[in-house]
Amino acid sequence: MSIPRPFRKTSPRDHARKDWLDERRREARIVIADVAHHSDYLVRLACNVLATHGETFEEREDARILLVILDGKTPGRLPAPDRAGRS
Template sequence: MTARPNGPTWPAERLTEARAVLADVAHHSDPLIRLACGVLIRHGETADEREAAQRLLVVVDARRPVQRAQREDAGRVRS
């Protein structure tokens, strides 16, 4: 069981971490980039930030080999 974060600072900290991942995208794994994009798509402060994260997610997803993407997508449907 994980502890729940205390205080009002944790959402801001997650946004800061997501922005840091995307600022240095070349040095992070695709799953981490996807996670950061998801955070910013849902919780970004501006429409531009949310849209940029959405565009980056499309690019990262396009890099996945087709068969791997199909396996991952099929796994999501079953869960």
């Protein structure tokens, strides 16, 4: 979120940015609410949006926790072992 600046009037561009961000948060919440019917990729994207731009601390923290769960669920995302077979 941007910090309000008392020396600067809000422009139509500021309102458009806020509206755009509100819409992305709404879409991310819809994906998270129906997580069973969306791909891990889309859920991960929604979590990143909410972890970065969530309105409350709880919302941001819940998104971060869900990202940790997704990382544990998808072992293919771990770093590849080196050529000798050691990780």
